[in-house]
Amino acid sequence: MRVSDTFPVRDGLFAIVEGGTPLLITGRCNDCARLHFPQQSTCPYCAATTVTQELLDGEASLWTWTSVLREPPGYRGPVPFGFGVVELEAGIRIVTRLTESDPRQLTAGMPMRLVVDDLHTDDEGRVVQTYAFAPVTDMGVPPDTDPPGADGEAG
Amino acid sequence: MSGGAGSYEVAVAGTGLHAFGRFEGTSVTDLGAAAVRAALLDAELAHSGFDAAFCASVYSGVAAAHKVLGSLGMTGMPIYTVEAGCASGGAALSLAVESIRSGRHDTVLVFGMEKMSAGIIRSSFFEPWREEAGLAATPAYFALRARRLMETSNVTREHLAEVSVKNHDNGVRNPDAMYREAVTREQVLASTMVCDPLTLFMLCSPNEGAAALVLRRASGAGGEIRLTAAEVRSHLPGSVLGEATPLAGLVDDSIPAPTTLAADAAYEAAGVGPGDLDVVECQDTDSARELLSYEELRLCPPGEAAAWIDARHTHLGGPLPVNPSGGLLSKGEPLGASALGQVVELTLQLRGAAGPRQVDGARVALGHTVGRGANAGVTILTR
Numbered sequence: 001m002r003v004s005d006t007f008p009v010r011d012g013l014f015a016i017v018e019g020g021t022p023l024l025i026t027g028r029c030n031d032c033a034r035l036h037f038p039q040q041s042t043c044p045y046c047a048a049t050t051v052t053q054e055l056l057d058g059e060a061s062l063w064t065w066t067s068v069l070r071e072p073p074g075y076r077g078p079v080p081f082g083f084g085v086v087e088l089e090a091g092i093r094i095v096t097r098l099t100e101s102d103p104r105q106l107t108a109g110m111p112m113r114l115v116v117d118d119l120h121t122d123d124e125g126r127v128v129q130t131y132a133f134a135p136v137t138d139m140g141v142p143p144d145t146d147p148p149g150a151d152g153e154a155g
Numbered sequence: 156m157s158g159g160a161g162s163y164e165v166a167v168a169g170t171g172l173h174a175f176g177r178f179e180g181t182s183v184t185d186l187g188a189a190a191v192r193a194a195l196l197d198a199e200l201a202h203s204g205f206d207a208a209f210c211a212s213v214y215s216g217v218a219a220a221h222k223v224l225g226s227l228g229m230t231g232m233p234i235y236t237v238e239a240g241c242a243s244g245g246a247a248l249s250l251a252v253e254s255i256r257s258g259r260h261d262t263v264l265v266f267g268m269e270k271m272s273a274g275i276i277r278s279s280f281f282e283p284w285r286e287e288a289g290l291a292a293t294p295a296y297f298a299l300r301a302r303r304l305m306e307t308s309n310v311t312r313e314h315l316a317e318v319s320v321k322n323h324d325n326g327v328r329n330p331d332a333m334y335r336e337a338v339t340r341e342q343v344l345a346s347t348m349v350c351d352p353l354t355l356f357m358l359c360s361p362n363e364g365a366a367a368l369v370l371r372r373a374s375g376a377g378g379e380i381r382l383t384a385a386e387v388r389s390h391l392p393g394s395v396l397g398e399a400t401p402l403a404g405l406v407d408d409s410i411p412a413p414t415t416l417a418a419d420a421a422y423e424a425a426g427v428g429p430g431d432l433d434v435v436e437c438q439d440t441d442s443a444r445e446l447l448s449y450e451e452l453r454l455c456p457p458g459e460a461a462a463w464i465d466a467r468h469t470h471l472g473g474p475l476p477v478n479p480s481g482g483l484l485s486k487g488e489p490l491g492a493s494a495l496g497q498v499v500e501l502t503l504q505l506r507g508a509a510g511p512r513q514v515d516g517a518r519v520a521l522g523h524t525v526g527r528g529a530n531a532g533v534t535i536l537t538r
Protein backbone atom coordinates (compact mmCIF):
# COMPACT_ATOMS: atom_id res chain seq x y z
CA MET A 1 0.00 0.00 0.00
CA ARG A 2 1.40 3.35 -1.02
CA VAL A 3 0.58 6.10 1.38
CA SER A 4 1.35 9.76 0.79
CA ASP A 5 3.30 10.83 3.84
CA THR A 6 2.50 14.53 3.52
CA PHE A 7 -0.82 16.24 3.55
CA PRO A 8 -1.74 19.89 2.89
CA VAL A 9 -3.47 21.67 5.79
CA ARG A 10 -6.04 22.77 3.21
CA ASP A 11 -6.50 21.94 -0.45
CA GLY A 12 -5.99 24.74 -2.93
CA LEU A 13 -3.31 26.79 -1.19
CA PHE A 14 -0.19 25.70 -3.04
CA ALA A 15 0.85 23.36 -5.84
CA ILE A 16 4.14 21.56 -6.35
CA VAL A 17 5.49 21.54 -9.90
CA GLU A 18 8.25 19.42 -11.40
CA GLY A 19 11.50 19.82 -9.57
CA GLY A 20 9.65 20.32 -6.32
CA THR A 21 9.05 24.06 -6.71
CA PRO A 22 5.94 25.28 -4.89
CA LEU A 23 3.56 27.76 -6.50
CA LEU A 24 0.83 29.76 -4.80
CA ILE A 25 -2.70 29.12 -6.07
CA THR A 26 -4.53 32.42 -6.49
CA GLY A 27 -7.63 33.46 -8.37
CA ARG A 28 -7.85 36.30 -10.86
CA CYS A 29 -11.22 37.82 -11.60
CA ASN A 30 -12.10 37.84 -15.28
CA ASP A 31 -14.14 40.99 -14.77
CA CYS A 32 -12.15 43.31 -12.47
CA ALA A 33 -8.77 41.58 -12.95
CA ARG A 34 -7.95 41.68 -9.23
CA LEU A 35 -6.12 38.80 -7.58
CA HIS A 36 -7.33 37.03 -4.47
CA PHE A 37 -6.11 34.21 -2.22
CA PRO A 38 -7.13 31.53 -1.47
CA GLN A 39 -8.92 31.08 -4.77
CA GLN A 40 -12.71 31.34 -4.57
CA SER A 41 -15.41 30.64 -7.13
CA THR A 42 -16.66 34.20 -6.68
CA CYS A 43 -14.51 37.33 -6.82
CA PRO A 44 -14.31 38.82 -3.29
CA TYR A 45 -14.12 42.33 -4.78
CA CYS A 46 -16.85 42.49 -7.42
CA ALA A 47 -18.82 39.21 -6.95
CA ALA A 48 -18.15 38.09 -10.52
CA THR A 49 -18.44 34.33 -10.87
CA THR A 50 -15.78 33.99 -13.54
CA VAL A 51 -12.47 33.49 -11.79
CA THR A 52 -9.38 31.99 -13.41
CA GLN A 53 -6.80 30.11 -11.40
CA GLU A 54 -3.40 31.77 -11.51
CA LEU A 55 -0.31 30.01 -10.18
CA LEU A 56 2.17 32.56 -8.84
CA ASP A 57 5.85 31.86 -8.49
CA GLY A 58 6.86 32.52 -4.92
CA GLU A 59 9.11 35.56 -5.39
CA ALA A 60 8.08 38.16 -2.86
CA SER A 61 9.29 40.88 -0.53
CA LEU A 62 8.63 41.19 3.18
CA TRP A 63 6.02 43.80 4.10
CA THR A 64 5.53 43.30 7.84
CA TRP A 65 6.32 40.59 10.38
CA THR A 66 6.22 39.35 13.95
CA SER A 67 6.93 36.19 15.88
CA VAL A 68 4.31 33.99 17.55
CA LEU A 69 5.77 32.72 20.81
CA ARG A 70 2.92 30.67 22.24
CA GLU A 71 0.57 28.23 20.51
CA PRO A 72 -2.51 30.03 19.24
CA PRO A 73 -5.89 28.25 19.53
CA GLY A 74 -6.14 25.09 17.40
CA TYR A 75 -2.43 25.04 16.50
CA ARG A 76 -0.33 21.95 17.21
CA GLY A 77 2.95 22.88 15.54
CA PRO A 78 6.23 24.16 16.94
CA VAL A 79 6.70 27.59 18.50
CA PRO A 80 8.06 30.14 18.09
CA PHE A 81 7.21 30.63 14.46
CA GLY A 82 7.45 33.65 12.18
CA PHE A 83 4.30 35.34 10.93
CA GLY A 84 3.99 38.16 8.45
CA VAL A 85 2.75 39.64 5.23
CA VAL A 86 4.66 39.39 1.95
CA GLU A 87 4.03 41.34 -1.21
CA LEU A 88 4.12 39.50 -4.53
CA GLU A 89 4.98 41.31 -7.73
CA ALA A 90 1.76 40.15 -9.33
CA GLY A 91 0.00 42.65 -7.08
CA ILE A 92 -1.16 40.83 -3.99
CA ARG A 93 -0.21 40.82 -0.31
CA ILE A 94 -0.36 37.46 1.46
CA VAL A 95 -0.66 36.70 5.18
CA THR A 96 1.78 33.90 5.80
CA ARG A 97 3.81 31.81 8.13
CA LEU A 98 7.52 32.70 7.97
CA THR A 99 10.35 30.21 8.42
CA GLU A 100 12.36 32.81 10.33
CA SER A 101 11.02 33.20 13.86
CA ASP A 102 13.53 35.77 15.09
CA PRO A 103 12.12 39.21 14.22
CA ARG A 104 15.60 40.74 14.43
CA GLN A 105 16.66 38.70 11.40
CA LEU A 106 13.96 40.28 9.25
CA THR A 107 13.82 43.66 7.54
CA ALA A 108 11.20 45.45 5.48
CA GLY A 109 11.49 44.76 1.77
CA MET A 110 13.87 41.81 2.09
CA PRO A 111 13.44 39.17 -0.63
CA MET A 112 11.36 36.16 0.35
CA ARG A 113 10.51 32.92 -1.39
CA LEU A 114 7.57 30.53 -1.14
CA VAL A 115 8.36 27.22 0.57
CA VAL A 116 6.32 24.36 1.97
CA ASP A 117 6.62 24.07 5.74
CA ASP A 118 5.80 21.15 8.05
CA LEU A 119 3.24 21.95 10.75
CA HIS A 120 2.81 18.73 12.71
CA THR A 121 2.18 15.02 12.29
CA ASP A 122 -1.49 14.09 12.31
CA ASP A 123 -3.16 11.07 13.95
CA GLU A 124 -2.61 8.99 10.80
CA GLY A 125 1.11 9.69 10.79
CA ARG A 126 1.01 12.15 7.94
CA VAL A 127 3.05 15.34 8.00
CA VAL A 128 0.61 18.23 7.67
CA GLN A 129 2.07 21.01 5.55
CA THR A 130 1.30 24.60 4.75
CA TYR A 131 2.67 27.39 2.61
CA ALA A 132 5.27 29.64 4.18
CA PHE A 133 7.81 32.21 3.08
CA ALA A 134 11.54 32.06 3.75
CA PRO A 135 14.12 34.82 3.54
CA VAL A 136 16.29 34.51 0.45
CA THR A 137 19.95 34.96 1.29
CA ASP A 138 22.99 34.93 -0.98
CA MET A 139 23.11 31.23 -0.23
CA GLY A 140 19.53 30.74 -1.40
CA VAL A 141 16.86 29.58 0.99
CA PRO A 142 18.45 28.86 4.40
CA PRO A 143 19.36 25.20 4.89
CA ASP A 144 17.16 24.79 7.97
CA THR A 145 14.11 25.15 5.75
CA ASP A 146 12.45 21.84 5.08
CA PRO A 147 12.39 20.87 1.43
CA PRO A 148 8.95 20.26 -0.03
CA GLY A 149 7.69 16.74 0.35
CA ALA A 150 9.21 14.54 -2.35
CA ASP A 151 5.95 13.10 -3.55
CA GLY A 152 3.72 15.91 -2.31
CA GLU A 153 0.58 16.20 -4.34
CA ALA A 154 -0.64 19.48 -5.73
CA GLY A 155 -2.00 21.32 -2.66
CA MET B 156 -27.46 59.46 11.16
CA SER B 157 -28.44 58.77 7.65
CA GLY B 158 -32.13 58.30 7.09
CA GLY B 159 -35.10 60.37 8.10
CA ALA B 160 -34.72 64.08 7.44
CA GLY B 161 -36.03 66.58 9.97
CA SER B 162 -35.62 63.95 12.63
CA TYR B 163 -35.74 64.19 16.42
CA GLU B 164 -32.63 64.79 18.48
CA VAL B 165 -31.36 62.31 21.04
CA ALA B 166 -30.24 62.97 24.62
CA VAL B 167 -28.45 60.73 27.11
CA ALA B 168 -30.84 60.55 30.07
CA GLY B 169 -28.85 58.16 32.23
CA THR B 170 -25.80 55.92 32.38
CA GLY B 171 -24.89 52.81 34.32
CA LEU B 172 -21.82 50.65 34.58
CA HIS B 173 -20.80 47.40 36.13
CA ALA B 174 -17.04 47.71 36.73
CA PHE B 175 -14.80 45.93 34.20
CA GLY B 176 -12.69 43.12 35.62
CA ARG B 177 -13.10 39.49 36.61
CA PHE B 178 -16.03 38.48 38.75
CA GLU B 179 -16.11 34.82 39.59
CA GLY B 180 -19.58 33.62 40.49
CA THR B 181 -21.33 36.53 38.78
CA SER B 182 -23.19 35.52 35.62
CA VAL B 183 -23.24 37.60 32.47
CA THR B 184 -26.95 38.13 33.16
CA ASP B 185 -26.12 39.57 36.58
CA LEU B 186 -23.50 41.86 35.06
CA GLY B 187 -25.99 43.20 32.53
CA ALA B 188 -28.73 43.62 35.11
CA ALA B 189 -26.46 45.64 37.40
CA ALA B 190 -25.62 48.11 34.62
CA VAL B 191 -29.28 48.35 33.53
CA ARG B 192 -30.46 49.06 37.09
CA ALA B 193 -27.82 51.77 37.49
CA ALA B 194 -28.77 53.45 34.21
CA LEU B 195 -32.50 53.42 34.99
CA LEU B 196 -31.79 54.88 38.43
CA ASP B 197 -29.57 57.58 36.94
CA ALA B 198 -32.29 58.46 34.42
CA GLU B 199 -34.94 58.42 37.18
CA LEU B 200 -36.92 56.11 34.96
CA ALA B 201 -39.77 53.98 36.27
CA HIS B 202 -39.64 50.18 36.09
CA SER B 203 -39.97 49.16 32.41
CA GLY B 204 -40.19 52.83 31.47
CA PHE B 205 -38.53 52.36 28.10
CA ASP B 206 -40.09 51.61 24.71
CA ALA B 207 -37.44 49.24 23.38
CA ALA B 208 -34.13 47.71 24.41
CA PHE B 209 -31.00 47.25 22.28
CA CYS B 210 -28.31 44.99 23.68
CA ALA B 211 -24.73 44.34 22.54
CA SER B 212 -23.00 41.06 23.33
CA VAL B 213 -20.77 38.60 21.48
CA TYR B 214 -20.23 35.53 23.64
CA SER B 215 -23.41 35.48 25.75
CA GLY B 216 -25.45 33.00 23.73
CA VAL B 217 -29.05 32.97 22.62
CA ALA B 218 -31.41 35.75 23.72
CA ALA B 219 -28.86 37.27 26.10
CA ALA B 220 -30.77 40.54 26.40
CA HIS B 221 -34.02 38.76 27.21
CA LYS B 222 -32.33 36.97 30.09
CA VAL B 223 -31.11 40.25 31.59
CA LEU B 224 -34.42 42.07 31.26
CA GLY B 225 -36.36 38.94 32.19
CA SER B 226 -34.42 38.77 35.45
CA LEU B 227 -35.72 42.27 36.23
CA GLY B 228 -39.29 41.67 35.07
CA MET B 229 -38.84 44.28 32.35
CA THR B 230 -40.23 42.66 29.23
CA GLY B 231 -43.05 43.13 26.77
CA MET B 232 -41.30 45.80 24.70
CA PRO B 233 -39.14 44.89 21.67
CA ILE B 234 -35.74 43.59 22.74
CA TYR B 235 -32.87 43.21 20.26
CA THR B 236 -29.44 41.67 20.73
CA VAL B 237 -26.75 42.88 18.32
CA GLU B 238 -23.39 41.26 17.57
CA ALA B 239 -20.71 43.16 15.66
CA GLY B 240 -17.45 42.07 17.30
CA CYS B 241 -15.63 44.83 19.18
CA ALA B 242 -18.04 47.36 17.65
CA SER B 243 -21.16 45.60 18.98
CA GLY B 244 -21.95 48.43 21.39
CA GLY B 245 -21.59 50.99 18.61
CA ALA B 246 -23.95 48.97 16.44
CA ALA B 247 -26.59 48.65 19.18
CA LEU B 248 -26.24 52.35 19.90
CA SER B 249 -26.64 53.27 16.25
CA LEU B 250 -29.91 51.31 15.99
CA ALA B 251 -31.19 52.77 19.25
CA VAL B 252 -30.41 56.33 18.21
CA GLU B 253 -32.11 55.83 14.87
CA SER B 254 -35.24 54.50 16.58
CA ILE B 255 -35.58 57.80 18.43
CA ARG B 256 -34.59 60.00 15.51
CA SER B 257 -37.23 58.42 13.37
CA GLY B 258 -39.88 59.13 15.96
CA ARG B 259 -40.67 55.49 16.52
CA HIS B 260 -39.60 55.54 20.16
CA ASP B 261 -39.32 58.24 22.85
CA THR B 262 -37.15 56.43 25.39
CA VAL B 263 -34.90 53.43 24.81
CA LEU B 264 -32.48 51.35 26.82
CA VAL B 265 -29.11 50.40 25.33
CA PHE B 266 -26.85 48.02 27.20
CA GLY B 267 -23.97 45.67 26.61
CA MET B 268 -22.30 42.98 28.66
CA GLU B 269 -19.68 40.29 28.32
CA LYS B 270 -17.99 37.58 30.31
CA MET B 271 -14.77 36.38 28.70
CA SER B 272 -11.94 34.19 29.90
CA ALA B 273 -8.35 35.43 30.05
CA GLY B 274 -5.89 34.87 27.23
CA ILE B 275 -6.30 34.55 23.50
CA ILE B 276 -9.97 34.26 22.64
CA ARG B 277 -10.90 31.23 20.58
CA SER B 278 -13.17 32.68 17.97
CA SER B 279 -15.53 30.91 15.59
CA PHE B 280 -14.38 33.59 13.14
CA PHE B 281 -11.45 31.58 11.78
CA GLU B 282 -11.83 28.37 9.80
CA PRO B 283 -10.31 25.27 11.51
CA TRP B 284 -7.50 24.89 8.92
CA ARG B 285 -6.43 28.44 9.55
CA GLU B 286 -6.12 27.70 13.25
CA GLU B 287 -4.22 24.51 12.47
CA ALA B 288 -1.78 26.49 10.30
CA GLY B 289 -1.14 29.01 13.08
CA LEU B 290 -2.82 31.77 11.09
CA ALA B 291 -5.43 32.56 13.76
CA ALA B 292 -3.19 34.23 16.34
CA THR B 293 -5.18 37.37 17.10
CA PRO B 294 -2.45 39.43 18.85
CA ALA B 295 -0.10 38.60 15.99
CA TYR B 296 -2.33 40.57 13.63
CA PHE B 297 -2.10 43.54 15.99
CA ALA B 298 1.68 43.11 15.95
CA LEU B 299 1.77 43.13 12.14
CA ARG B 300 -0.04 46.46 12.18
CA ALA B 301 2.28 47.81 14.86
CA ARG B 302 5.38 46.79 12.88
CA ARG B 303 3.96 48.36 9.72
CA LEU B 304 3.27 51.59 11.62
CA MET B 305 6.88 51.60 12.84
CA GLU B 306 8.15 51.03 9.30
CA THR B 307 6.04 53.78 7.72
CA SER B 308 6.30 56.49 10.39
CA ASN B 309 8.62 57.55 13.19
CA VAL B 310 6.69 55.53 15.77
CA THR B 311 9.12 53.55 17.95
CA ARG B 312 8.78 50.97 20.73
CA GLU B 313 9.09 53.88 23.17
CA HIS B 314 6.01 55.54 21.68
CA LEU B 315 4.09 52.29 21.97
CA ALA B 316 5.20 52.06 25.59
CA GLU B 317 4.19 55.65 26.31
CA VAL B 318 0.61 54.99 25.16
CA SER B 319 0.46 52.25 27.75
CA VAL B 320 1.99 54.52 30.42
CA LYS B 321 -0.54 57.26 29.63
CA ASN B 322 -3.57 55.00 29.76
CA HIS B 323 -2.46 53.23 32.92
CA ASP B 324 -1.85 56.62 34.57
CA ASN B 325 -5.44 57.52 33.69
CA GLY B 326 -6.71 54.14 34.87
CA VAL B 327 -5.33 54.82 38.36
CA ARG B 328 -7.98 57.55 38.55
CA ASN B 329 -10.85 55.26 37.49
CA PRO B 330 -12.39 53.03 40.18
CA ASP B 331 -14.18 51.00 37.49
CA ALA B 332 -10.95 49.99 35.70
CA MET B 333 -9.41 46.52 36.09
CA TYR B 334 -5.76 47.64 36.28
CA ARG B 335 -5.22 50.58 38.57
CA GLU B 336 -1.46 50.71 38.86
CA ALA B 337 0.82 53.13 37.10
CA VAL B 338 3.59 51.64 34.96
CA THR B 339 6.82 53.13 33.65
CA ARG B 340 8.07 52.94 30.08
CA GLU B 341 10.82 50.64 31.27
CA GLN B 342 8.27 48.31 32.87
CA VAL B 343 6.15 48.27 29.73
CA LEU B 344 9.14 47.49 27.52
CA ALA B 345 10.41 44.83 29.95
CA SER B 346 7.03 43.11 30.36
CA THR B 347 6.59 39.73 28.69
CA MET B 348 6.97 39.83 24.92
CA VAL B 349 3.71 38.63 23.37
CA CYS B 350 4.23 39.30 19.66
CA ASP B 351 7.12 41.57 18.74
CA PRO B 352 6.95 44.59 19.03
CA LEU B 353 3.97 44.27 21.41
CA THR B 354 4.64 43.40 25.04
CA LEU B 355 2.03 42.28 27.57
CA PHE B 356 1.47 45.80 28.95
CA MET B 357 0.80 47.10 25.42
CA LEU B 358 -2.17 44.75 24.95
CA CYS B 359 -5.60 44.88 26.56
CA SER B 360 -7.16 41.88 28.27
CA PRO B 361 -10.51 40.42 27.37
CA ASN B 362 -12.54 40.44 30.58
CA GLU B 363 -16.00 40.98 32.08
CA GLY B 364 -18.27 43.94 32.58
CA ALA B 365 -21.38 45.75 31.49
CA ALA B 366 -22.52 49.24 30.55
CA ALA B 367 -25.96 50.74 29.95
CA LEU B 368 -27.51 53.97 28.70
CA VAL B 369 -31.00 55.41 28.70
CA LEU B 370 -31.60 57.53 25.61
CA ARG B 371 -34.51 59.88 25.25
CA ARG B 372 -35.89 62.26 22.67
CA ALA B 373 -34.11 65.54 23.47
CA SER B 374 -36.24 68.16 25.22
CA GLY B 375 -34.13 71.14 24.22
CA ALA B 376 -33.45 71.98 27.85
CA GLY B 377 -30.08 73.56 28.63
CA GLY B 378 -27.35 71.25 29.90
CA GLU B 379 -28.66 68.18 28.11
CA ILE B 380 -26.02 65.76 26.84
CA ARG B 381 -26.87 65.23 23.16
CA LEU B 382 -25.88 62.13 21.27
CA THR B 383 -25.34 63.84 17.93
CA ALA B 384 -23.86 60.94 15.97
CA ALA B 385 -23.66 57.16 16.30
CA GLU B 386 -22.32 55.80 13.04
CA VAL B 387 -21.15 52.31 12.13
CA ARG B 388 -19.31 51.39 8.97
CA SER B 389 -17.89 48.08 7.78
CA HIS B 390 -14.57 47.56 6.02
CA LEU B 391 -13.94 47.90 2.33
CA PRO B 392 -12.19 44.86 0.81
CA GLY B 393 -8.52 44.85 -0.05
CA SER B 394 -6.68 45.97 3.09
CA VAL B 395 -4.56 43.02 4.17
CA LEU B 396 -4.14 44.28 7.75
CA GLY B 397 -7.72 45.42 8.21
CA GLU B 398 -9.74 44.11 11.15
CA ALA B 399 -11.51 41.75 8.76
CA THR B 400 -8.22 39.77 8.93
CA PRO B 401 -8.29 38.39 5.38
CA LEU B 402 -5.51 36.09 4.14
CA ALA B 403 -4.65 38.42 1.28
CA GLY B 404 -5.09 41.98 0.13
CA LEU B 405 -4.32 44.34 -2.70
CA VAL B 406 -1.12 46.32 -3.19
CA ASP B 407 -3.01 49.50 -2.46
CA ASP B 408 -2.54 51.74 0.58
CA SER B 409 -5.34 54.15 -0.30
CA ILE B 410 -8.26 51.99 0.86
CA PRO B 411 -9.95 53.94 3.66
CA ALA B 412 -10.19 52.19 7.03
CA PRO B 413 -13.67 51.49 8.43
CA THR B 414 -12.77 53.85 11.29
CA THR B 415 -12.30 56.69 8.80
CA LEU B 416 -15.56 55.86 7.03
CA ALA B 417 -17.45 55.90 10.34
CA ALA B 418 -15.65 59.02 11.60
CA ASP B 419 -16.37 61.02 8.46
CA ALA B 420 -20.03 60.04 8.63
CA ALA B 421 -20.17 60.96 12.31
CA TYR B 422 -18.50 64.35 11.84
CA GLU B 423 -20.98 65.14 9.10
CA ALA B 424 -23.98 63.98 11.14
CA ALA B 425 -22.89 65.95 14.21
CA GLY B 426 -21.82 69.03 12.27
CA VAL B 427 -18.43 69.10 13.98
CA GLY B 428 -14.87 68.38 12.91
CA PRO B 429 -11.94 66.76 14.66
CA GLY B 430 -10.70 70.22 15.68
CA ASP B 431 -13.84 70.76 17.75
CA LEU B 432 -13.25 67.76 20.00
CA ASP B 433 -12.35 68.20 23.68
CA VAL B 434 -12.02 64.57 24.73
CA VAL B 435 -11.80 61.17 22.99
CA GLU B 436 -12.17 57.54 24.03
CA CYS B 437 -10.70 55.34 21.30
CA GLN B 438 -10.02 51.68 20.64
CA ASP B 439 -6.72 50.82 22.30
CA THR B 440 -6.80 47.03 22.00
CA ASP B 441 -3.06 47.53 21.71
CA SER B 442 -0.86 50.61 21.89
CA ALA B 443 -0.37 50.80 18.13
CA ARG B 444 -4.13 50.64 17.57
CA GLU B 445 -4.51 53.85 19.59
CA LEU B 446 -1.87 55.64 17.50
CA LEU B 447 -3.47 54.41 14.28
CA SER B 448 -6.81 55.62 15.56
CA TYR B 449 -5.43 59.17 15.92
CA GLU B 450 -4.78 59.18 12.19
CA GLU B 451 -7.82 57.19 11.07
CA LEU B 452 -10.12 59.49 13.10
CA ARG B 453 -8.27 62.47 11.54
CA LEU B 454 -7.35 63.74 15.02
CA CYS B 455 -3.79 64.30 13.82
CA PRO B 456 -2.31 64.60 10.32
CA PRO B 457 -0.95 61.37 8.82
CA GLY B 458 2.43 60.50 10.30
CA GLU B 459 2.04 62.80 13.33
CA ALA B 460 0.94 60.29 15.97
CA ALA B 461 4.44 59.87 17.40
CA ALA B 462 4.92 63.63 17.65
CA TRP B 463 1.59 63.91 19.46
CA ILE B 464 2.64 61.38 22.06
CA ASP B 465 6.04 63.09 22.45
CA ALA B 466 4.26 66.42 23.02
CA ARG B 467 1.83 64.81 25.52
CA HIS B 468 -0.96 66.13 23.31
CA THR B 469 -3.33 63.31 24.30
CA HIS B 470 -2.34 62.98 27.95
CA LEU B 471 -4.69 64.35 30.62
CA GLY B 472 -3.95 68.08 30.72
CA GLY B 473 -2.99 68.12 27.04
CA PRO B 474 -5.02 69.80 24.27
CA LEU B 475 -6.97 66.62 23.41
CA PRO B 476 -6.97 63.94 26.12
CA VAL B 477 -7.52 60.44 24.71
CA ASN B 478 -8.76 57.62 26.90
CA PRO B 479 -9.06 59.53 30.18
CA SER B 480 -10.90 56.47 31.52
CA GLY B 481 -7.69 54.48 31.19
CA GLY B 482 -8.85 52.97 27.92
CA LEU B 483 -9.15 49.28 27.28
CA LEU B 484 -5.52 48.90 28.36
CA SER B 485 -6.61 49.72 31.93
CA LYS B 486 -10.23 48.66 31.88
CA GLY B 487 -9.92 45.47 29.85
CA GLU B 488 -12.21 44.71 26.95
CA PRO B 489 -15.57 43.07 27.60
CA LEU B 490 -16.56 43.18 23.91
CA GLY B 491 -20.27 43.95 24.15
CA ALA B 492 -19.72 46.54 26.88
CA SER B 493 -16.63 48.35 25.65
CA ALA B 494 -18.20 50.90 23.27
CA LEU B 495 -21.03 51.72 25.68
CA GLY B 496 -18.50 52.00 28.50
CA GLN B 497 -16.84 54.74 26.45
CA VAL B 498 -20.14 56.59 26.15
CA VAL B 499 -20.66 56.29 29.91
CA GLU B 500 -17.21 57.83 30.44
CA LEU B 501 -17.81 60.60 27.90
CA THR B 502 -21.18 61.45 29.45
CA LEU B 503 -19.44 61.81 32.83
CA GLN B 504 -16.84 64.05 31.19
CA LEU B 505 -19.51 66.28 29.61
CA ARG B 506 -21.41 66.47 32.90
CA GLY B 507 -18.20 67.56 34.62
CA ALA B 508 -18.55 64.56 36.90
CA ALA B 509 -15.40 62.61 36.03
CA GLY B 510 -13.59 63.50 39.25
CA PRO B 511 -9.78 63.20 39.21
CA ARG B 512 -9.73 62.43 35.48
CA GLN B 513 -12.02 65.30 34.44
CA VAL B 514 -11.14 67.11 31.21
CA ASP B 515 -11.89 70.71 32.13
CA GLY B 516 -14.75 72.31 30.24
CA ALA B 517 -15.32 69.37 27.89
CA ARG B 518 -18.23 70.09 25.55
CA VAL B 519 -17.64 67.86 22.48
CA ALA B 520 -16.62 64.21 22.89
CA LEU B 521 -15.95 61.28 20.56
CA GLY B 522 -16.01 57.55 21.22
CA HIS B 523 -14.54 54.96 18.82
CA THR B 524 -14.44 51.19 18.61
CA VAL B 525 -13.34 48.90 15.81
CA GLY B 526 -12.98 45.18 15.61
CA ARG B 527 -13.50 41.91 13.94
CA GLY B 528 -15.97 41.73 11.13
CA ALA B 529 -14.81 44.37 10.49
CA ASN B 530 -16.97 47.12 11.85
CA ALA B 531 -16.04 50.49 13.24
CA GLY B 532 -18.34 52.63 15.37
CA VAL B 533 -17.93 56.35 16.05
CA THR B 534 -20.13 58.22 18.51
CA ILE B 535 -20.17 61.97 19.10
CA LEU B 536 -21.69 63.63 22.17
CA THR B 537 -22.10 67.33 22.81
CA ARG B 538 -23.30 69.47 25.67
Ligand SMILES: [Zn+2]
Nearest residue numbers: 029032043046
Ligand atom coordinates in the same frame (compact mmCIF):
# COMPACT_ATOMS: atom_id res chain seq x y z
ZN1 LIG C 1 -13.76 40.95 -9.60
